[in-house]
Amino acid sequence: MSKYQYVPEPALVKGDHDFSSLTRLVTDINLRETPKAWYLAMMGANALLMLMVVAIGYLIWEGTGIWGLNNPVGWGWAIINFVWWVGIGHAGTLISAILFLFRQDWRTAINRFAEAMTIFAVMCAGVFPAIHVGRIWVVYWMFPIPNQMAMWPNFNSPLLWDVFAVSTYFTVSLLFWYVGLVPDLATIRDRATDKIRKVAYGIFSLGWTGSNRHWWNYEKAYMILAGLATPLVLSVHTIVSFDFAVSMIPGWHTTIFPPYFVAGAIFSGFAMVLTLMIVARKIYGMKDIMTDDHMEKMNIVILVTGSMVGFAYIMEFFIAWYSGVEYEKAIFMLRATGPYAWAYWAMMTCNVFSPQFFWSKKLRRSVGFTFFISIVVNIGMWFERFVITVTSLANDYLPSSWDYYSPTIWDVMTYVGTFGLFFTMFLLFLRFLPMIALAEVKAVIPLADPHNYDEETNEYVAPKVEVPEPQSEKV
Amino acid sequence: MSTTEDQKIHGILAEFRNPKELTDVAKKMVNSGYSKFDTFSPFPIHGMDKAMNLKKSKLGWIVLGHGILGFSIAIAMMYFMSVIDYPLNISGKPFFNAPAWVPITFELTVLLSAFGAVFGMFFLNGLPKLHNPLFNSERFKKATDDGFFACIEADDDMFEAEKVKALFQEAGATHIEEVYE
Missing domain, CATH: 3.30.70 (Alpha-Beta Plaits)
Structure with a gap:
């Protein structure tokens, strides 16, 4: 027995599935009667959504004075929540685009799901910049649209770059998602028996037939979109970090921000995908497709990005000291020991310490533990944005103008309310759209490869894994 | 026939x-x-x-065309607005501030390219199509x-x-x- 052992890649789809059983597994959810539990969940989500509507209504009526903003801290929960939600969205694009370019076939089980999360997270993020402007009726000044002052936006401002980056990101993510959906919507169209579903899914599937001449262009489009979305997703969080890094506030004006923000975004996004996936696969019985192997792979991504974030935190400290700038040194000392030290250490514990448990294979494959860590990570990433935004503003150059920031009930309500928006959209998605990229999953199971069929009889032959005999070690 | x-x-x-x-x-x-x-x-x-x-699919050329269009629109828009129509002196920076225009130029290039990829793909496939005789076959479902x-x-x-x-x-x-x- 050699000391080396060949470990074959685990099968992407567990259980004895063929094309037709996969179709039924995924699309029955959309075709059956709406379960009562769905209505209950929807009611909960709608209640939270109403909370957001009320909080925003009062904000428009009264103005941003209802928030906890004060003189040095002009950016509070609104920007924190914006960055947090946008960051969560990034995992979806990473899974759908970057893993596609790297030919990671396991992405097919979770990409639809993760892309949906991206779109809804970006919607939640978009709420904040739209409402934080104060005079919401002139929000169109953010766009290059002629206005009564005959002025144009300032193209030198990172805040304007953000407008373009986030709106492009939302549009491209939506298109990417829709392109992936078309063949699966056609599947539901062909299985539907009632008039309403036939017409609705018929319209949105655009008359898709599964023609291989169409698939040929389709795959090309998918590849190009993945190629476009990859630099796009990196650019979006880079530009979000420019909102901070291009200013001259101590603790913000650093070149590490773009890569560090992108790593953090992927970190929190994967955690959110895991939170949602672990719940959804249990409720909808998708454990054959969203397997523990997927969870383990995602936990490895969390471990890697979490360590990158941890490295960035330490690097920030080092560079602050190495730069010799008094204000830089002071702000980092204040972060760890000053009035917001509780937030700083919450961030360090959740983001740097907690993912290190995933060095253990046993913990990576533990569903309960993964679920727990996925929530801890998102709490930590919220605190990261809180620490960055608030500490630098509250304690900047002039100690006489320092002040302590705390949110009001309206800040909290708006934030909690965006979960209502998110879950409302997500429940609609689970009910009406196929939650698994069905055509893509079918394409990666061994049955789909023409080479796995016998040359003579055309019968399916399971691919054999040939293990080469390991070379004996020469001493 | x-x-x-x-x-x-x-x-x-x-x-x-x-x-x-x-x-x-x-x-x-x-x-x-x-x-x-x-x-x-x-x-x-x-x-x-x-x-x-x-x-080989022609889609790549459609996307390239749209990408170039997006790039040109971005530069033309910012040049018109910041240099020709209403130049504003912002901290003494030049009106044609090329480095600061990179992000928006990039975003619009990507946006138009993505439009080209998606709508170009549907165009090449002749979709949306209201009726296809193949759907007359029950088995074709x-x-x-x-x-x-x-x-x-x-x-x-x-x-x-x-x-x-x-x-x-x-x-x-x-x-x-x-x-x-």
């Missing part, structure tokens, strides 16, 4: 058992000299492009589930119903039917 009764025939549709058989019949159709044929499967089949002798179909259209110059049926029969089709407009 053959007509049965008063209905016009669209083509002959045959069902096969698996991706391998479909790839084989695609090669057969090409070798027999048919050009207006197609194969249908619930997912893209690896190697089908070669079997069907498909030319399986094409989005677990069915593998091949179709030779009546528009093909070489189309002769009997010969086409014989070709499919020989290739091992499990079901052959005529599809009418």
Whole structure:
């Protein structure tokens, strides 16, 4: 027995599935009667959504004075929540685009799901910049649209770059998602028996037939979109970090921000995908497709990005000291020991310490533990944005103008309310759209490869894994 | 062109058992000299492009064109707004502030390229299509589930119903039917 052992890649789809059983597994959810539990969940989500509507209504009526903003801290929960939600969205694009370019076939089980999360997270993020402007009726000044002052936006401002980056990101993510959906919507169209579903899914599937001449262009489009979305997703969080890094506030004006923000975004996004996936696969019985192997792979991504974030935190400290700038040194000392030290250490514990448990294979494959860590990570990433935004503003150059920031009930309500928006959209998605990229999953199971069929009889032959005999070690 | 009764025939549709058989019949159709044929499967089949002798997709050129358009629109828009129409002196920076314009130029290039990729793909595929004669076949619904179909259209110059049926029969089709407009 050699000391080396060949470990074959685990099968992407567990259980004895063929094309037709996969179709039924995924699309029955959309075709059956709406379960009562769905209505209950929807009611909960709608209640939270109403909370957001009320909080925003009062904000428009009264103005941003209802928030906890004060003189040095002009950016509070609104920007924190914006960055947090946008960051969560990034995992979806990473899974759908970057893993596609790297030919990671396991992405097919979770990409639809993760892309949906991206779109809804970006919607939640978009709420904040739209409402934080104060005079919401002139929000169109953010766009290059002629206005009564005959002025144009300032193209030198990172805040304007953000407008373009986030709106492009939302549009491209939506298109990417829709392109992936078309063949699966056609599947539901062909299985539907009632008039309403036939017409609705018929319209949105655009008359898709599964023609291989169409698939040929389709795959090309998918590849190009993945190629476009990859630099796009990196650019979006880079530009979000420019909102901070291009200013001259101590603790913000650093070149590490773009890569560090992108790593953090992927970190929190994967955690959110895991939170949602672990719940959804249990409720909808998708454990054959969203397997523990997927969870383990995602936990490895969390471990890697979490360590990158941890490295960035330490690097920030080092560079602050190495730069010799008094204000830089002071702000980092204040972060760890000053009035917001509780937030700083919450961030360090959740983001740097907690993912290190995933060095253990046993913990990576533990569903309960993964679920727990996925929530801890998102709490930590919220605190990261809180620490960055608030500490630098509250304690900047002039100690006489320092002040302590705390949110009001309206800040909290708006934030909690965006979960209502998110879950409302997500429940609609689970009910009406196929939650698994069905055509893509079918394409990666061994049955789909023409080479796995016998040359003579055309019968399916399971691919054999040939293990080469390991070379004996020469001493 | 053959007509049965008063209905016009669209083509002959045959069902096969698996991706391998479909790839084989695609090669057969090409070798027999048919050009207006197609194969249908619930997912893209690896190697089908070669079997069907498909030319490289033109989509890349459409995307490139849109990308260049997006790039030009971005530069033209910012140049007009910040240099020609209402120049503003912002901290003494030049009106044509190229480095600061990079992000927006990039975003608009990506945005227009993505439009080109998605709408170009639907355009090349002739979608959305309101009616397709293939949907008259009840069996064809399986094409989005677990069915593998091949179709030779009546528009093909070489189309002769009997010969086409014989070709499919020989290739091992499990079901052959005529599809009418």
